[in-house]
Amino acid sequence: MSLCQTVQTPALTYEQPLGLFINNEFVKGVEGKTFETINPHNEKPIVAVHEGAEEDVNIAVKAARSALNGEWKQVTPSERGRLLTRLADFLERDIETLAAIEALDNGKGVTMAKGDVTASAGCLRYYGGWADKIYGQTIDTDTNSLTYTRHEPVGVCGQIIPWNFPLLMFAWKIGPALATGNTIVMKTAEQTPLSGLYVAKLIKEAGFPPGVVNVISGFGRTAGAAIAAHMDIDKVAFTGSTLVGRQIMKSAADSNLKKVTLELGGKSPNIVLPDANLEEAIEWVNLGIFFNHGQCCCAGSRILVHEAVYEKFLELFKKRAEQNKVGDPFNTETFQGPQVSQIQYDRIMSYIKDGKGAGAKVVTGGDRHGSEGYYIQPTIFADVTEDMTIVKEEIFGPVCTVQKVRSEEEAIQVANDTNYGLAAAVHTTNINTAIRVSNAIKAGTVWVNNYNTLHYQMPFGGFKESGIGRELGSYALENYTEVKTVRVHLSQS
């Protein structure tokens, strides 16, 4: 099978790389296997890509190690920054192609996908700016010594990303790792390998030396597990399910105690209090759960509404959700496309069935949308109780629950009654209430009168079982540097 193929999308035709990207070359996997990636809009294969497994990971790690100790070490921090900003420029230059790839492979609306490209370029440029501004400290302890710290790269970083934001997660991961001088073995998600391979081509074009970024298409139990257990990978960064996050941490512990950062699931509360601007709150609540078809780790899936506005809220929210345009990702008006895969479709539909069976009220949706593709209607459940599975477990689809609360205190108590702690929101026009509730909620991000507004300057990550470490902002740099203390004794003669 070849290493490149012309792919036609409804928007444009482009050349799709298919190989594993190792040492700046596209190559076949050692085992010679390939796997197909599916278009979730019509359930048909798009192309087959080469599949990497343990042996390919080993080869990629060797390439990354030798770049780390060789050419990449000679590249100055300023030049690293220039490479990152150049890559950002190339993402923007190819925005139409990259957005079409995401719409085709993931199913997200092409207009949303363009937003992902812009945010990815912004993220890379932001970290490009950091590259030559990462300093240690000088520490005065006494007159006979000089002590200083160096922020050195951790080394070879394994990065495992999911399918919900294929390009954006790629950018979030490589930005801080490259700014701080590390090298990378990236494994993309098996459902969405295409944009990562396209960016690999741009990485070479931007001028990164061979071996600095290596991209493996492949499966979790083979390529992903090989990264987590590898003896010569110094750090692993993972975004995905809590279940797999635990396995990765175990593998890291059982192998070389590589550093671990995890960005996992959530069941984020979105609180609407009686003094909220209801129309505005509903816009954010709608975006909070239905953006990206509900496939967001920080989705506002548990909506907690004060009893004083509960009935009015339900009436307006139903109306608003029914206006969301569900359909073909290549229609520029589309807000919600198909779910990413048959597996995710089935998983979500089984949660919907479970919610109906448990006696929750379906306010709107609750069924398949159309007859082809993995489409699900925007679904609102109301009159739920805390013990219901749909209230407890991450659904990762266009499905939310609306719960009635009687007070601010109850809202906080219910909001925190979860093992997760990724995000939350409160809608109120009272600044005191806003800050009081924000302080009381155990979550990595709290939005006041908005939702899902991420920005590469703002740290993002989870309390509790939602993760370890922070991505984005200056905080992410800490995950990718080792601090070395150098103590110099000053000779008295």
Ligand code: NAI
């Ligand atoms: P997953 O956690 O299995 O997959 C995420 C990534 O991990 C993929 O690249 C996958 O190949 C890799 N992976 C899987 N098993 C692995 C292993 N044993 N060792 C190393 N890497 C491994 O998630 P999946 O099955 O795609 O989705 C299941 C659920 O996970 C979703 O319904 C959702 O609840 C959650 N999820 C959360 C995401 C987030 O953004 N936090 C993203 C994707 C899924």
Ligand code: MG
């Ligand atoms: Mg796909």
